[in-house]
Amino acid sequence: MTGEVTELDSPSIVELDEALKKQATISETSPMRLRMEKLIKEHQQKIVEELSRIDGKQFKSDEWTRPNGGGGISCVLQDGNVFEKAGVNVSIVYGELPRPAIEKMRADHKSFVGADVDSLSFFAAGLSLVLHPHNPMAPTVHLNYRYFETTDPKDPINGDKNWWFGGGTDLTPTYLFPEDAKHFHQTIKDACDRHDATYYPKFKAWCDKYFYLPHRRECRGVGGIFFDDLDASFLESSSTSSQNPQETLFSFVSDGLASFLPSYVPIIERRKDMPFTPEQKEWQQLRRGRYVEFNLVYDRGTSFGLRTPNARVESILMSLPRTASWAYMDPVSGTRTEEPDSEEALLNQGKEHEKEIMDVLRHPRQWV
Amino acid sequence: MTGEVTELDSPSIVELDEALKKQATISETSPMRLRMEKLIKEHQQKIVEELSRIDGKQFKSDEWTRPNGGGGISCVLQDGNVFEKAGVNVSIVYGELPRPAIEKMRADHKSFVGADVDSLSFFAAGLSLVLHPHNPMAPTVHLNYRYFETTDPKDPINGDKNWWFGGGTDLTPTYLFPEDAKHFHQTIKDACDRHDATYYPKFKAWCDKYFYLPHRRECRGVGGIFFDDLDASFLESSSTSSQNPQETLFSFVSDGLASFLPSYVPIIERRKDMPFTPEQKEWQQLRRGRYVEFNLVYDRGTSFGLRTPNARVESILMSLPRTASWAYMDPVSGTRTEEPDSEEALLNQGKEHEKEIMDVLRHPRQWV
Numbered sequence: 001m002t003g004e005v006t007e008l009d010s011p012s013i014v015e016l017d018e019a020l021k022k023q024a025t026i027s028e029t030s031p032m033r034l035r036m037e038k039l040i041k042e043h044q045q046k047i048v049e050e051l052s053r054i055d056g057k058q059f060k061s062d063e064w065t066r067p068n069g070g071g072g073i074s075c076v077l078q079d080g081n082v083f084e085k086a087g088v089n090v091s092i093v094y095g096e097l098p099r100p101a102i103e104k105m106r107a108d109h110k111s112f113v114g115a116d117v118d119s120l121s122f123f124a125a126g127l128s129l130v131l132h133p134h135n136p137m138a139p140t141v142h143l144n145y146r147y148f149e150t151t152d153p154k155d156p157i158n159g160d161k162n163w164w165f166g167g168g169t170d171l172t173p174t175y176l177f178p179e180d181a182k183h184f185h186q187t188i189k190d191a192c193d194r195h196d197a198t199y200y201p202k203f204k205a206w207c208d209k210y211f212y213l214p215h216r217r218e219c220r221g222v223g224g225i226f227f228d229d230l231d232a233s234f235l236e237s238s239s240t241s242s243q244n245p246q247e248t249l250f251s252f253v254s255d256g257l258a259s260f261l262p263s264y265v266p267i268i269e270r271r272k273d274m275p276f277t278p279e280q281k282e283w284q285q286l287r288r289g290r291y292v293e294f295n296l297v298y299d300r301g302t303s304f305g306l307r308t309p310n311a312r313v314e315s316i317l318m319s320l321p322r323t324a325s326w327a328y329m330d331p332v333s334g335t336r337t338e339e340p341d342s343e344e345a346l347l348n349q350g351k352e353h354e355k356e357i358m359d360v361l362r363h364p365r366q367w368v
Numbered sequence: 369m370t371g372e373v374t375e376l377d378s379p380s381i382v383e384l385d386e387a388l389k390k391q392a393t394i395s396e397t398s399p400m401r402l403r404m405e406k407l408i409k410e411h412q413q414k415i416v417e418e419l420s421r422i423d424g425k426q427f428k429s430d431e432w433t434r435p436n437g438g439g440g441i442s443c444v445l446q447d448g449n450v451f452e453k454a455g456v457n458v459s460i461v462y463g464e465l466p467r468p469a470i471e472k473m474r475a476d477h478k479s480f481v482g483a484d485v486d487s488l489s490f491f492a493a494g495l496s497l498v499l500h501p502h503n504p505m506a507p508t509v510h511l512n513y514r515y516f517e518t519t520d521p522k523d524p525i526n527g528d529k530n531w532w533f534g535g536g537t538d539l540t541p542t543y544l545f546p547e548d549a550k551h552f553h554q555t556i557k558d559a560c561d562r563h564d565a566t567y568y569p570k571f572k573a574w575c576d577k578y579f580y581l582p583h584r585r586e587c588r589g590v591g592g593i594f595f596d597d598l599d600a601s602f603l604e605s606s607s608t609s610s611q612n613p614q615e616t617l618f619s620f621v622s623d624g625l626a627s628f629l630p631s632y633v634p635i636i637e638r639r640k641d642m643p644f645t646p647e648q649k650e651w652q653q654l655r656r657g658r659y660v661e662f663n664l665v666y667d668r669g670t671s672f673g674l675r676t677p678n679a680r681v682e683s684i685l686m687s688l689p690r691t692a693s694w695a696y697m698d699p700v701s702g703t704r705t706e707e708p709d710s711e712e713a714l715l716n717q718g719k720e721h722e723k724e725i726m727d728v729l730r731h732p733r734q735w736v
Contacts, residue, residue, distance in 0.1 A: 215679070289688070292664070293685075296664035297664050297665075307583075314696055314703055314704060318696055322693060323653070323693045326453075326690060328686055334682060335682055
């Protein structure tokens with residue numbers, strides 16, 4: 001996949017979509033591309049409004065366009081009252097996949113067929129959100145929902161289409177409050193269960209596996225859900241029968257997005273003003289360092305984004321915390337091949353809460 | 369390449385080296401493996417002593433062994449008087465390259481031949497150093513010198529041998545002092561010139577190319593030298609004729625290592641106690657964020673190290689700064705696809721020194 005867009009000979013999906021947007025309002029009969037764009041923009045606005053209310057400070061909104069179609073809106077609140085850094089981004093990309101990217105896509109997405117052509121038009125729309133609060137008692141949260149589609153450039157309107165949804169949300173606390181983890185997971189599980197009882201356990205396990213730092217042998221946080229490649233064949237393999245798989249999955253994704261504010265707002269409300277010590281702030285900074293390690297070393301979205309020509313780097317790296325810290329051989333979270341010695345055991349005293357979260361990160365729990 | 373070591377059928381180079389170390393002192397007739405180990409350990413000790421003197425605080429030294437041969441010494445000074453974090457590491461690795469790693473090695477190193485076997489024993493020895501001072505007027509510095517060798521496991525003592533040297537050193541200032549950059553480059557150039565007049569220009573250009581963040585379109589710092597794959601065929605292609613290429617290159621590497629303290633100590637001495645403002649400290653933190661981005665996203669040593677089984681992660685990530693910061697769309701160093709607007713031009717006022725270093729990072733200079 002590449003961010004490069006080249007001129008197409010036949011009318012492209014960019015042109016088609018531009019025309020449709022001018023002609024009528026987006027409805028259930030509009031192409032999924034436009035419905036997804038509408039959905040994520042509505043949620044972006046709603047989330048930004050609610051977070052501004054909580055913080056008391058407004059987001060800075062940057063709207064940008066891509067040279068050959070698409071664009072995005074990056075909303076960032078930096079150095080706020082509650083949030084050190086909060087980013088809520090929408091991006092809409094019309095592009096072209098060259099041959100090697102098609103092959104790569106086939107390897108990554110089992111469901112991906114792709115016509116036997118030198119290039120394929122693609123469309124990608126997503127909402128990405130990362131919130132890093134100041135208070136070390138308040139957890140970082142991440143959410144991403146996306147829709148992807150490829151279209152045969154020889155027949156953009158009727159050509160064979162591949163599409164899938166991906167997404168998820170996960171919570172990264174500095175200190176463990178089991179009731180927060182339970183509330184977060186319960187809210188997401190409820191949204192999943194309304195669609196299919198197998199979704200939550202499947203996507204919860206997927207999340208624990210994805211947000212994992214192998215070199216630290218620890219999870220990034222207490223998880224949530226993560227999924228990708230949700231398409232017609234996924235539905236067939238699940239217990240849900242559907243006349244219209246795209247519609248069925250769009251409905252699931254809509255509910256997932258709608259569950260975000262109820263899953264996080266009660267948590268931030270009860271943690272944002274809790275008292276904390278400088279030592280607790282420092283522990284938060286060390287945990288932020290791990291967040292940076294995950295995002296820069298392992299996150300596919302980030303590493304892919306940074307290597308995409310003409311990508312909007314500032315929006316991709318919005319996920320990084322405002323500040324982070326690293327320590328050599330931290331006695332609680334350090335990664336060693338040797339056993340801790342007695343000196344460390346001594347240093348560990350009074351670090352019960354830091355040890356508690358490390359235990360959860362090393363051994364993911366079932367929260368609901 | 370992998371960190372895994374498996375038992376060999378015939379006497380291994382580990383066993384050979386252990387025996388040699390017991391029998392006699394290391395001399396010019398000892399295998400290069402042992403001479404390189406001795407050289408880097410001597411320099412580690414000398415550098416650590418000098419840096420302790422400058423800081424006033426002692427390094428913490430951890431000696432560790434690998435299960436099947438080799439080990440290392442990690443010396444770290446954290447939260448010192450002059451240095452936020454200073455790491456000086458030696459590592460000695462005896463391991464085995466499986467078939468896919470041999471193929472990868474062939475692709476990375478043109479000179480690499482490799483016997484037609486399923487696996488090859490290898491040896492790697494290196495000294496790595498990263499110093500992050502507190503004072504934003506004092507630059508971060510990095511150095512790495514290494515030696516690599518592979519041996520046919522069927523005939524470890526007389527078998528066909530591949531070997532090469534790699535290394536370099538580079539300077540990363542937060543604020544530009546041209547006299548510092550000049551002194552650093554001049555000292556290295558003098559060391560290079562004593563061996564071959566073509567080395568410095570060649571290795572300076574290699575350094576600017578290697579320590580580059582494509583997604584930010586900027587260099588990590590003001591450069592220095594970087595080289596890899598220095599072996600017999602490299603010498604043939606250069607103007608230096610040599611009866612003993614390994615000896616000739618070892619002598620160059622020894623001089624390179626010896627030039628480190630003279631290249632950096634005068635700089636840290638004159639910058640460590642300079643006055644600075646909180647804004648200048650914050651600018652340093654943003655630049656540290658870029659250092660983290662380079663090391664975690666692009667540096668081959670780091671990404672390779674983190675993926676090596678049983679690697680000592682704490683020693684690899686010692687290169688990360690104690691603290692770092694990220695800002696969305698920083699008016700001076702931000703990465704945008706759009707042109708800066710007038711509001712930004714306004715914010716830019718009084719940021720002459722920050723703009724000055726950005727200009728150097730975007731357009732590498734000839735310092736000597």
